[in-house]
Amino acid sequence: MAVVSRRNFLGTMAGASLLSCGPSKTPQNEDDGPADYTLTIAVKPIELGPNKIISATTYNGQFPGPLLRFKEGQRVTIDIHNQTNTPEQLHWHGQAVSTDVDGSAEEGTPFIPPNGSRRISFVPKPSGYRFYHSHVRAGADLSAGQYSGLVGPVYIEPKNNPGNYDRELFLTLKEFEPTLSRGGDMDMNFLTPNTPVESLKDTGESAMKASLAKGMPHGFEVGYGSFTINGRMLGQGEPVRVKQGERVLFHVLNGSATEIRSLALPGHTFTIVATDGNPLPKPKRVPGLWLGTAERISAIVDMDRPGVWIMGDMSDDDRGHGMGIVVEYAGSKGKAQWVSPAPFKWDYTRLGNGDGVVAAPDQTFDMTFAKQNAAQDGFNRWTINDIAFSDDHMRPMFRVQAGKRYRLRMRNASDDIHPIHLHRHSFELVRVAGQPTSGVMKDVVMVGGYQEVEVDFVADNPGLTLFHCHQQLHMDFGFMALMEYA
Numbered sequence: 001m002a003v004v005s006r007r008n009f010l011g012t013m014a015g016a017s018l019l020s021c022g023p024s025k026t027p028q029n030e031d032d033g034p035a036d037y038t039l040t041i042a043v044k045p046i047e048l049g050p051n052k053i054i055s056a057t058t059y060n061g062q063f064p065g066p067l068l069r070f071k072e073g074q075r076v077t078i079d080i081h082n083q084t085n086t087p088e089q090l091h092w093h094g095q096a097v098s099t100d101v102d103g104s105a106e107e108g109t110p111f112i113p114p115n116g117s118r119r120i121s122f123v124p125k126p127s128g129y130r131f132y133h134s135h136v137r138a139g140a141d142l143s144a145g146q147y148s149g150l151v152g153p154v155y156i157e158p159k160n161n162p163g164n165y166d167r168e169l170f171l172t173l174k175e176f177e178p179t180l181s182r183g184g185d186m187d188m189n190f191l192t193p194n195t196p197v198e199s200l201k202d203t204g205e206s207a208m209k210a211s212l213a214k215g216m217p218h219g220f221e222v223g224y225g226s227f228t229i230n231g232r233m234l235g236q237g238e239p240v241r242v243k244q245g246e247r248v249l250f251h252v253l254n255g256s257a258t259e260i261r262s263l264a265l266p267g268h269t270f271t272i273v274a275t276d277g278n279p280l281p282k283p284k285r286v287p288g289l290w291l292g293t294a295e296r297i298s299a300i301v302d303m304d305r306p307g308v309w310i311m312g313d314m315s316d317d318d319r320g321h322g323m324g325i326v327v328e329y330a331g332s333k334g335k336a337q338w339v340s341p342a343p344f345k346w347d348y349t350r351l352g353n354g355d356g357v358v359a360a361p362d363q364t365f366d367m368t369f370a371k372q373n374a375a376q377d378g379f380n381r382w383t384i385n386d387i388a389f390s391d392d393h394m395r396p397m398f399r400v401q402a403g404k405r406y407r408l409r410m411r412n413a414s415d416d417i418h419p420i421h422l423h424r425h426s427f428e429l430v431r432v433a434g435q436p437t438s439g440v441m442k443d444v445v446m447v448g449g450y451q452e453v454e455v456d457f458v459a460d461n462p463g464l465t466l467f468h469c470h471q472q473l474h475m476d477f478g479f480m481a482l483m484e485y486a
């Protein structure tokens with residue numbers, strides 16, 4: 001926990017240990033003097049509950065990694081020490097940084113060598129809720145990549161306007177103890193509009209049928225033994241202690257390697273103010289949250305229903321295995337209560353402006369995502385426009401010019417939901433399953449089974465740019481592409 005902050009206030013993480021902070025010398029340049037932050041990657045025991053201690057690769061021996069509070073536009077220097085025997089990459093998810101520090105080998109970021117270190121320096125931006133995580137290929141190794149404990153939150157303070165709420169709390173949702181199965185996918189039917197494209201469905205279903213007819217088993221999926229919020233299973237950590245009348249801003253991160261998560265607090269509603277750290281055009285009230293891997297939601301909850309509650313995943317099974325945290329009002333006692341919210345659907349388009357008016361793109365890239373069942377050592381192989389990304393197929397697929405606006409028309413010819421991520425840029429949601437919207441800025445969006453989603457981005461950060469599905473099992477087996485600037 002030796003994070004030293006020269007000038008930054010370190011906020012609270014519910015249920016997680018506080019960080020020490022203290023003064024240190026201001027370096028004259030980034031190459032000498034102490035760094036503003038130190039992150040040490042090492043295998044450590046982490047205690048998910050009293051009789052549940054696992055070992056995992058962590059940042060600074062803790063899970064989640066320390067909350068890093070940066071100031072927009074104020075350069076930071078960070079020492080990253082790697083005390084493992086494998087090369088690492090630390091990705092600054094959601095930030096518009098350069099390829100040299102972004103933390104993607106595919107873009108050319110140097111690895112943090114095994115038992116070695118790297119000092120990096122960058123100017124944090126844009127403001128808002130970001131995070132950092134390992135960005136290495138795990139493949140069949142379920143201790144590597146994002147299956148590990150290598151996830152931590154980042155908050156970049158805006159230059160002006162620190163926000164209007166009583167308190168803020170950071171929640172990192174994450175599963176541990178991964179195992180492989182041939183279980184097939186759980187039916188996840190929470191997205192709306194739900195209008196599958198028939199041609200995509202035909203393509204996907206006939207490919208699957210042909211594979212099974214050849215005697216292929218279903219490709220591997222990953223399941224988990226324990227589920228946590230801020231590294232603690234439900235009931236095993238400190239509760240979130242609140243007072244009646246408080247407005248609490250929750251910054252929720254889905255830090256999962258592979259899973260989609262939901263979150264509800266019985267008797268309360270969430271007012272979403274930002275998606276992936278970017279303010280919405282208007283705050284939006286919802287009964288609960290859904291987050292694909294790597295998505296973040298910042299939402300205010302008015303604490304107006306005294307009691308002891310379970311804030312948790314809407315899946316009874318996952319909540320039963322730990323995915324929840326107790327919210328306790330001052331003066332309330334007793335066992336924490338869970339009540340399922342009335343069923344509702346998750347509609348990205350309603351977070352934005354209904355008009356769907358956005359600037360015309362200079363060019364549109366069409367992409368079709370497809371699955372080759374069990375095609376790679378029992379794992380599903382994934383393609384974008386029929387090409388599976390690999391060490392042998394890293395040639396950039398798309399070419400952009402600085403300053404221009406591009407539309408990505410993503411077509412999903414599989415029944416899985418893909419949380420799609422673009423590095424070093426933010427994008428605007430334009431159309432989801434045929435429904436227009438505007439004003440919702442994100443860096444990850446879930447593309448539903450057999451659905452189409454369109455997003456626009458402005459090419460404003462030159463350098464190789466990685467585009468991929470954030471599901472570790474998908475990105476590791478082909479679901480990536482590079483964009484290059486002309």
Ligand SMILES: [Cu+2]
Pocket residue numbers: 416417418419469470471474475479
């Ligand atoms: Cu995917």
